[in-house]
Amino acid sequence: MSLQQLDAFREKHLDLNSIKELPESYAWSSEDNCPSSSNSEPVPVINLKDSNAMKHVGYACKTWGVFQVTNHDIPITLLNNMEASGRKLFSLPFQQKLKAARSLDGVSGYGVARISSFFPKLMWSEGFTLIDSPHQHAQKLWPQGSGNFCDVIEEYNKEMNKLSNRVMWLILGSLGIKKGDIKWANQEGEIKEACAALQLNSYPSCPDPDRAMGLAAHTDSTLLTILHQSNTSGLQVQRGVGWVTVKPIAGALVVNIGDLIQILSNGLYSSVLHRAMVNRTQHRLSVAYLYGPPSNVRIAPLSKLTDNVHPPLYRPVTWSEYLGTKAKHFNKALLFVRLCAPITMSGFVDASTDNHNSVLVG
Numbered sequence: 174m175s176l177q178q179l180d181a182f183r184e185k186h187l188d189l190n191s192i193k194e195l196p197e198s199y200a201w202s203s204e205d206n207c208p209s210s211s212n213s214e215p216v217p218v219i220n221l222k223d224s225n226a227m228k229h230v231g232y233a234c235k236t237w238g239v240f241q242v243t244n245h246d247i248p249i250t251l252l253n254n255m256e257a258s259g260r261k262l263f264s265l266p267f268q269q270k271l272k273a274a275r276s277l278d279g280v281s282g283y284g285v286a287r288i289s290s291f292f293p294k295l296m297w298s299e300g301f302t303l304i305d306s307p308h309q310h311a312q313k314l315w316p317q318g319s320g321n322f323c324d325v326i327e328e329y330n331k332e333m334n335k336l337s338n339r340v341m342w343l344i345l346g347s348l349g350i351k352k353g354d355i356k357w358a359n360q361e362g363e364i365k366e367a368c369a370a371l372q373l374n375s376y377p378s379c380p381d382p383d384r385a386m387g388l389a390a391h392t393d394s395t396l397l398t399i400l401h402q403s404n405t406s407g408l409q410v411q412r413g414v415g416w417v418t419v420k421p422i423a424g425a426l427v428v429n430i431g432d433l434i435q436i437l438s439n440g441l442y443s444s445v446l447h448r449a450m451v452n453r454t455q456h457r458l459s460v461a462y463l464y465g466p467p468s469n470v471r472i473a474p475l476s477k478l479t480d481n482v483h484p485p486l487y488r489p490v491t492w493s494e495y496l497g498t499k500a501k502h503f504n505k506a507l508l509f510v511r512l513c514a515p516i517t518m519s520g521f522v523d524a525s526t527d528n529h530n531s532v533l534v535g
């Protein structure tokens with residue numbers, strides 16, 4: 174990052190850990206920050222060792238787009254070590270974290286939520302994204318030695334890759350998809366070249382949590398995301414018109430359905446809109462493993478799920494192409510890869526003028 178970029182960054186983004194009163198630039202209107210629904214049914218919790226796990230996953234995908242998993246075989250010590258590594262990183266002095274700041278056009282490094290540009294107010298969070306080896310970043314953050322930071326990240330990525338593949342097959346299996354139906358997986362269903370990003374999110378305690386927003390409502394552009402949310406609540410998912418809190422369960426992991434599963438499943442399973450809230454007393458940390466397909470693969474509705482009555486709803490896209498669309502159109506990105514425009518309640522086609530790929534139906 175150039176010195177000029179660093180100055181612009183410092184000007185806009187404050188060290189949240191030292192602020193005693195919520196600045197106006199972080200105060201969201203009550204409309205944006207609408208409260209959560211009370212008395213809602215809880216998000217499904219699925220024991221991966223249950224012989225009916227696939228059926229439960231199918232139900233959770235159809236009705237929620239999110240579920241928690243237990244008995245997932247990720248050692249609790251690894252989850253604890255990952256959380257401790259995240260806390261160690263975010264507790265570094267602000268100036269030190271800035272040494273590993275994400276460049277303006279870059280993906281990895283320290284920075285504010287990259288969706289910030291779509292909102293008039295700033296979010297009460299800081300993040301660290303890793304897509305490749307953690308060593309270069311660790312060297313900048315801890316020039317005297319980073320302890321076991323890199324080992325923990327590498328072990329975590331390896332284990333999350335295995336778990337993501339296992340959960341992906343439960344999701345696809347629940348739609349009747351077999352190993353041979355996915356060309357980019359080998360006979361065992363493994364995806365050797367799967368791409369992924371690790372996103373560490375830090376939400377410092379906030380002097381006015383009811384007016385602040387940790388991470389604004391979004392869907393993930395992934396096949397699926399596995400989130401370790403520590404023991405402090407904050408994650409909420411949209412259900413109907415309200416927001417439901419995903420209660421932290423010790424040792425459980427949250428699985429979010431991403432936009433690419435929505436495309437693959439031809440809309441049978443929708444990605445879940447979610448957000449993170451903050452609180453007055455606790456510093457919350459979350460670690461998201463964002464799982465996607467190999468970079469050369471074009472994701473399209475699976476042919477087994479389409480026919481004359483159910484034509485493909487989306488055109489084929491690679492993950493990086495889709496991330497580009499998301500960076501430009503954010504929560505409308507799926508509409509921009511859609512082939513058949515959805516019909517609105519009024520019976521008219523909801524045609525976006527920008528969406529030149531739409532074939533209007535109905």
Ligand SMILES: C=C1C[C@]23C[C@@]1(O)CC[C@H]2[C@@]12CCC[C@@](C)(C(=O)O1)[C@H]2[C@@H]3C(=O)O
Pocket residue numbers: 280286287288302369370372391392393394395461463496499
């Ligand atoms: C692979 C990716 C998905 C992501 C953008 C990124 O290039 C790296 C970070 C990811 C993340 C994490 C926080 C929420 C999110 C919307 C964001 O701003 O950065 C996601 C992006 C995404 O899923 O679109």
Ligand SMILES: O=C(O)CCC(=O)C(=O)O
Pocket residue numbers: 372374388393398400402407408409447448449458459461
């Ligand atoms: O912190 C959380 O609970 C949510 C994080 C998240 O949605 C993400 O990293 O994509």
Ligand SMILES: [Fe+2]
Pocket residue numbers: 391392393398447461
């Ligand atoms: Fe997310």
